[in-house]
Amino acid sequence: MKISGLALRHRHRRMDRRAVQAFAVMHFYLLLPFFFVVAHAAPNHSALSNERVQADVSTRTVEVTSSFTGTEIVVFGAIENMRRKDGEANQYDVVVVVEGVGSPLIMRRKSNIGGLWINTRAVRFDAIPSYYAISSTRPLDEITTSHILNLHAIGFEHISMIPTEIEERRADKKAELEAFKSAIIRLKRKQGLYVQDRFGTVFVGTSLFRASINLPANVPVGPLTARVHLFREGILLDTFESRVRLEREGLGRIVYTFAHGFPLLYGIFTVFIAAGAGWAASTYFSRRAS
Amino acid sequence: MHFYLPIAEMSANIFLFLGMGTVVGFMSGLFGVGGGFLMTPLLILSGIPSAVAVGTQAAQIVASSVSGAIAQWQRGNVDLKLGAILIAGGLLGSVVGVHFVKWLRVIGQFDSAVALSYVTFLGIVGGMMLVESLNTIRKTHAGQQIAARQSGQHNWVHGLPLKMRFHRSKLYISAIPPLLIGILIGFLAAIMGVGGGFVMIPAMIYLLRVPTNVVVGTSLFQIVFVTAATTVLHAIQNQTVDIILALLLMIGGVIGAQFGVAAGARLKGEQLRFLLAAMVILVCLRMAWGLIATPGELYTIGLVFEDS
Numbered sequence: 280m281k282i283s284g285l286a287l288r289h290r291h292r293r294m295d296r297r298a299v300q301a302f303a304v305m306h307f308y309l310l311l312p313f314f315f316v317v318a319h320a321a322p323n324h325s326a327l328s329n330e331r332v333q334a335d336v337s338t339r340t341v342e343v344t345s346s347f348t349g350t351e352i353v354v355f356g357a358i359e360n361m362r363r364k365d366g367e368a369n370q371y372d373v374v375v376v377v378e379g380v381g382s383p384l385i386m387r388r389k390s391n392i393g394g395l396w397i398n399t400r401a402v403r404f405d406a407i408p409s410y411y412a413i414s415s416t417r418p419l420d421e422i423t424t425s426h427i428l429n430l431h432a433i434g435f436e437h438i439s440m441i442p443t444e445i446e447e448r449r450a451d452k453k454a455e456l457e458a459f460k461s462a463i464i465r466l467k468r469k470q471g472l473y474v475q476d477r478f479g480t481v482f483v484g485t486s487l488f489r490a491s492i493n494l495p496a497n498v499p500v501g502p503l504t505a506r507v508h509l510f511r512e513g514i515l516l517d518t519f520e521s522r523v524r525l526e527r528e529g530l531g532r533i534v535y536t537f538a539h540g541f542p543l544l545y546g547i548f549t550v551f552i553a554a555g556a557g558w559a560a561s562t563y564f565s566r567r568a569s
Numbered sequence: 570m571h572f573y574l575p576i577a578e579m580s581a582n583i584f585l586f587l588g589m590g591t592v593v594g595f596m597s598g599l600f601g602v603g604g605g606f607l608m609t610p611l612l613i614l615s616g617i618p619s620a621v622a623v624g625t626q627a628a629q630i631v632a633s634s635v636s637g638a639i640a641q642w643q644r645g646n647v648d649l650k651l652g653a654i655l656i657a658g659g660l661l662g663s664v665v666g667v668h669f670v671k672w673l674r675v676i677g678q679f680d681s682a683v684a685l686s687y688v689t690f691l692g693i694v695g696g697m698m699l700v701e702s703l704n705t706i707r708k709t710h711a712g713q714q715i716a717a718r719q720s721g722q723h724n725w726v727h728g729l730p731l732k733m734r735f736h737r738s739k740l741y742i743s744a745i746p747p748l749l750i751g752i753l754i755g756f757l758a759a760i761m762g763v764g765g766g767f768v769m770i771p772a773m774i775y776l777l778r779v780p781t782n783v784v785v786g787t788s789l790f791q792i793v794f795v796t797a798a799t800t801v802l803h804a805i806q807n808q809t810v811d812i813i814l815a816l817l818l819m820i821g822g823v824i825g826a827q828f829g830v831a832a833g834a835r836l837k838g839e840q841l842r843f844l845l846a847a848m849v850i851l852v853c854l855r856m857a858w859g860l861i862a863t864p865g866e867l868y869t870i871g872l873v874f875e876d877s
Contacts, residue, residue, distance in 0.1 A: 345813075347573045348580045385871040387677045395860045397681040403873065462868035496573070496580035530813075531575035538576055538808055546804030549812050550797045553628045553819060557635030560823035565640070 331359040332373070332509040334519045341494060342528040349496040352377070352523060354414075354505050355489040362511075372422045372510040373480045374415040374433055375490040377523070380501045381406030383443070386459045402459045403443040409499040410472045411438065414479030414490040423513045431515065433508060435464045435473055471495040500525050576811035577621045583817060585615065590821020594633065597822070598829020599836075600845040601637075601785065603630045603764030603792060606691060608818065609683075610852055617814070619680050620670070623762035624809035625818070627799040630764045630792065632819040633826065638789040646786030648737035651779070654744055655769075655787070658751020659758070659795035666759025667802040673760075674807070677871050686761055687856040694767050695849030702842035709839070738779045738787075746777060751791065758799050764792040767849070 334356025341350055354375045361371070384407050390399040415422060419434045428437040440460045442448060447456060467473035472495065480490040492505075503523040509516045527535055538545045571580045589611055597604035605626055612622035641647055673679040729743035750772050754765035769788045773779045779787070804810045833841060 343573060345573050346571070348571045383873040385677065385873055387869050387871055389864055389867045389869075391863075395681070395685075396862075396864055397860075398677045398869070401677055401871070459868070462866075463870070466866070466868060466870050496571070497578065499578070527575070531573050534575040534812060538804065538810070538812075542805045542808060543801065545812075546801030546810065549628050549804065549810055549815065550631055550800050552812065553631035553800070553815065554635045554793070554797070556816075556819045556823065557632040558639065560632075560826075561636030561639050564636075564823075564827050 329360050330362065330371075330509060330511065330516045332507050332517045332519045333357055333359060334375075334505070334507040334521060336505050336521050336523050338523065340524045340526060342526055343500055343531060344529045345531055347496060347531075349498070350494050351491050352494060353489055353491045354507065354521075355487070356507055356519065357488070358486045358509060361486050369482060369485070370511055372416045373482075373488050373490075374413065374419070374422065374508040374510065375480055375492070376433060376504075376506045376508070377410075377412045377492045378408040378504055378506075379410035379499055381408050382499075383407070384463075386463060388459070388462075400455075402447055402456070404440050404459075404463070405443050407440060407463060408438060409501065410494075410503065411435065411467070412474045412492045412494075414476040414492060416478065416480045416482070416488070418477045422510050423515065427513075427515055431506075431508065431518070435468075435475065438464075470497060472498065494525075498525065500527055572813065572817075574811050574814050576625075576809065577617050577814060579616065581814070581817075586814065586817040587821040589615070590629075590818040591825035592821075593818075594822035594825025595829040595832070596825075596848070597633060598826035598831075599833040600829075600841055601833070602766050602845065603634055604822070605630050605761070605763030606687070606767060606849065606852060609762040610687065610856060613683075618809075619683060620674060620807055620809045621811055621814070623670070623683070623760070624800070624803035624807060625811045625815045626762035627758065627796045627803060628810055628812070628815040629818045629822060630758075630796040631800060632815075633822050634764060634789050634792045634796065636823065636826075638786070638793050641786030641789055644786070645737075646782050647790045648735055648779070648783050648787045649790075650733070651735045651738055651740075651747055651783075652787045652790045654747045655751040655754070655791040656794045658748040658753075659755035659791055660798050662752035662755025662757075663759050663795055663799045663802060664755075665752075666756040667799065667806050669756075670760055670803075671806055674872075680869075681860065683761060684856045684860050686757070688853055688860065690757065690761070690768060691849050691853035691856070694771065695846050695853055697771065698842055698846035699850065702839045702846055705839040706843065735779075738777075738783050740777065740779065742777060750776070751795075754791070755795050755799070758792075758795050759802070764796055766792060 334354060337353035337355070338350070341352065354377065356373075358371055358373075383403060383405050385401050385403045387398040388400040389396045392399065413419075413434060419428060425437065428434050429439075432438050440463060442456065442459075446452075464473060474493060474495075476490075480488055482488050503525060505521045505523055507519040507521075509518070526532075537548075570583045572583050573580050589608070593604040593608045593611070596602075596607060608629065609622050609626045612626065613619045617625075638647070670679065673682050729745050731744045732741060733744050734741050750769060754769050757763060757765045757768060766788050769791070770784055773784045773788065774781065800810055836844075
């Protein structure tokens with residue numbers, strides 16, 4: 280426990296600084312949505328409907344052990360206080376989002392310099408979800424407007440990706456920034472870390488639904504948030520949030536905490552293992568040869 | 570069968586990396602080189618992050634060079650004094666190199682720098698070896714005698730101050746060239762994830778004129794210490810040493826090396842050098858292609874470092 284505490288503290292300190300920085304920068308952007316929520320969404324939400332969504336995740340804690348090759352979690356739930364319109368198909372839509380912690384990353388772009396392809400442009404982003412899986416009853420553009428999708432970061436194109444440098448947000452850099460953003464999505468999809476299933480959420484009966492989410496082997500270890508959004512006729516009625524913990528277990532955990540908590544000892548230990556292996560091999564084979 | 574690599578943070582096929590270790594071990598047994606120059610590019614091609622590949626490879630070289638160094642030590646082929654100077658230079662070069670790696674990662678030029686240094690050093694060494702081995706093969710075909718090293722030959726190295734006597738190597742030369750060679754090797758070990766034997770051996774033979782039997786033993790002796798130091802420094806500075814991956818490579822490596830040594834005994838020296846040169850040049854061209862060819866994807870995702 281003591282070892283893992285060290286590693287955790289290390290990570291927290293790193294995040295605190297970024298969080299403060301990011302908060303200051305995003306202040307304006309954070310406030311913006313509130314005006315819209317007050318103006319448009321709020322009346323629909325409270326006065327016209329009392330539908331609610333309840334959900335849970337099949338596995339609250341996923342253990343990343345030495346044999347971890349990815350796993351599947353099931354997000355399931357039910358709609359409460361459903362309205363019934365006779366003779367009509369199910370009028371509700373459910374979108375399930377499972378995402379990892381937002382962490383900063385640097386996107387780099389190569390250019391040809393004197394015949395060699397090397398990195399020339401770099402844009403640093405705050406808080407890009409390390410993992411993002413989305414599953415819905417229908418394609419997102421059929422469910423609601425892109426405005427609402429933007430507000431709640433539903434869908435790859437609607438994840439808020441804000442560069443750290445204020446200069447990067449200038450209007451004349453917009454096209455370039457968009458290219459960087461779509462590159463993030465493209466690369467993350469290629470790595471299998473951003474996944475979408477446009478018909479993956481299915482109703483079982485009238486009010487029960489389920490969505491299975493695939494966690495790949497390379498999913499970054501850390502907490503995941505599972506969000507379930509309930510829509511009717513394009514209006515977001517309710518959102519339910521739950522958490523999934525991803526934790527290193529067994530040998531992997533020991534090695535990771537050792538390497539990050541006591542790097543000097545870990546390095547020396549590795550050298551001893553290596554030298555021991557080399558020595559053992561040479562004595563074994565020379566004895567056999569003679 | 571898959572195993573989750575805790576530092577590389579990916580699930581890896583055990584047999585792929587055991588097999589890779591065996592193949593490279595075979596090559597290193599065959600040619601008497603560490604094989605780092607083959608292993609690091611292979612690891613990068615198989616999806617291991619390049620910094621983890623370089624850091625882990627250093628640990629694997631410790632294992633593969635220890636057994637060789639023990640054998641050479643027992644035969645009295647290690648010049649301790651020369652080795653000590655090479656190690657001193659090597660440690661200095663390694664410290665600088667590991668910090669240089671960190672800086673390159675922060676500015677996002679690590680991958681290009683690794684590729685460039687591979688192309689440069691493998692190109693020079695591979696080219697020289699290719700020419701030399703082809704000449705020898707041609708001369709032996711023509712039935713000529715190959716001139717052995719002549720004692721009493723002098724070059725610019727012998728004009729430098731700080732002269733020391735190296736008994737085992739039967740040399741009386743300045744301490745500066747071996748120190749500089751050591752620094753270069755340590756630096757290369759840190760940024761390329763190689764032992765550096767492929768640079769050190771020719772440098773010792775052609776620049777310092779150390780007798781061939783002492784060259785291999787002393788260079789292995791130096792490689793053990795410098796790669797050990799590099800492993801520790803990578804572990805401290807970059808946390809990029811994956812012990813699980815290193816173990817897989819070591820197990821494959823020591824087994825492959827035994828078969829390589831047996832196979833090597835059936836080939837002539839110049840034939841071996843020709844094959845090694847061809848392989849070095851192939852790796853060099855592959856790395857060069859990665860730098861020159863228009864990439865399919867211009868963008869890459871990089872990690873953010875705390876002090877960047």
